[in-house]
Amino acid sequence: MTYCVGLWLEQGLVMLADTRTNAGVDHISTYSKMYTAVVPGERVLCLMAAGNLAITQAVWSRLSEGVLLDGEKQTLHGVGSMFRAAQLVGAAIRAVYEVDGPMLRAQDVRFDVSIMLGGQIAGGPQRLYLLYAAGNFIEATTDTPFLQIGEHKYGKPILDRALSHATRLEDGVTLTLVSMDSTLRSNLTVGLPLDLLVYEANSLQVRLQRRITEEDPYFHDLRERWSTALREAYRQMPAPDWL
C-alpha cells in the first residue's frame, strides 16, 4: 500500500508520500511515488500516486510523453491552469485504462489508482486535487484543507483534530509527519524513506523537496517526542469517576 497526504493551506502546500510498494508481503520495494513538473517563476506541479504501480508508472510516462486533451497533445509543462492540469492527469488515467483495463478485468485485477495533484501555475491560484481511477477529481477547500490517498485511516485523527486552512506552513509539515508516523507504526505496507515537498503560495518555486530517511535526525527526534507526548497526554487524562 501507500500513504500520501497533501495540505492546502493559506501559506502554501505540503505534499508527503511514503515510498513502499508491495506485491504481497514477500515482495517489497522502494519506489518514489512523487513526481514534479517545475518551471521556476511559471509553474510548480507535484503529483503523488497510490495504487497499482504498473498503472501509476504508465500514467506518469504518458504525462511525460504528452496526452491528448481536446484533440491536442499536451504535457504538464504546457497546460495553462491547474484545472487543465487535473484534466490532463485524468486523461492520462483514462488512456491507460483504455489500453490495460480490459486485460486487468479479464484477470480480476482491479484498475486501482488514485493521484493527488497540487501546485500553482502563473496567473491562477494554488490548488490541490485528488483524482480517482475514473479520471474524475475533487478539490481541497477551506472546509477540507487536506486530502489523503492510500492507507489514510491511521493518520486521519490528528489531521481531523489539529489542521485547518489557516495552519502555518511549518506546522503543516510537522502535522503531516506526525500523521505519517502514526501510519508507519501501525501498518507495515507503508514505509520509509519519505518524499516531502513544500510550496509557498504564489512563490512559483519549490521551497523544499527532501527525501527523509530513517537517519534524518529531525524526523527521528520528532517520532520519539510524539510518542512520548502521546503517552504523557494519556497519562494526564483523569480516571473515570464511575469506575
Added chain:
Amino acid sequence: MTYCVGLWLEQGLVMLADTRTNAGVDHISTYSKMYTAVVPGERVLCLMAAGNLAITQAVWSRLSEGVLLDGEKQTLHGVGSMFRAAQLVGAAIRAVYEVDGPMLRAQDVRFDVSIMLGGQIAGGPQRLYLLYAAGNFIEATTDTPFLQIGEHKYGKPILDRALSHATRLEDGVTLTLVSMDSTLRSNLTVGLPLDLLVYEANSLQVRLQRRITEEDPYFHDLRERWSTALREAYRQMPAPDWL
C-alpha cells in the same frame, strides 16, 4: 460499520463496543453489539460482534438456544473452559453459515462476521479471543494484549504506542475510550452510545458494565481534554531545522 476493542491485561479485561449499525448511510440504527453470559462466582463471558447484523444476531440466538459441540447441545453457561467457549461460538458461526451461507453467496452478500470473546471460567485463566467468519480464532497474548474488530485503523496508533499487558486496568479503560474517540471523530459509521465492560482478573464477577452516552460527563470531558492534549502536543513539537 462497528468498532470494538478488547484488552487482555494482567489486572483484567476491558471490552468496549460502539452501537451504530448501518445498511447504507440512510439506514442507521442503534444496536448493542455486546452480549454477556455471567454466573457470579463461576463465569463471566463477554462477546462483541462486528459484521452483518442478521448474522451476528443469528449467532447470538443460536448460542442462547444451544449449539452442537462434539455431539452435545451446549451453551455458554455450560462449557467448562474459555477455549471450549470459543469453540462453541465458532460452532454457532458455522451453523449460521450452513443455513444462510448459500443464499448470501447467491446474492453476492459476503458472510461478514467477526466476534471477540473475553472472560474467565472458574478453574481457568482469563482469556480474550477473536473469531473469524470461518469460526476459527486467535487469542491475545502478552506480546499483543489488544484485539480489535470493525473499523480498527483510526484507533490503533494510540494502542500501539501506549498499551502493554502490564497497563493498569483503569488506564486501560481510558485508553480504549481514547481509541474509540479517534474512531468516532473520523468515521461516521461508528457511533455513540458505547457499551463498556470491565472485568478484574480472577474475580469471576463483572466489575462494571456501563452504557456511555453522549451526555456522560466523564467521556465528554475526556474527549475535550484529549483533543486539547493532542493539539498542544503537536504545538510542542519542534519545527524542522531543514525548512
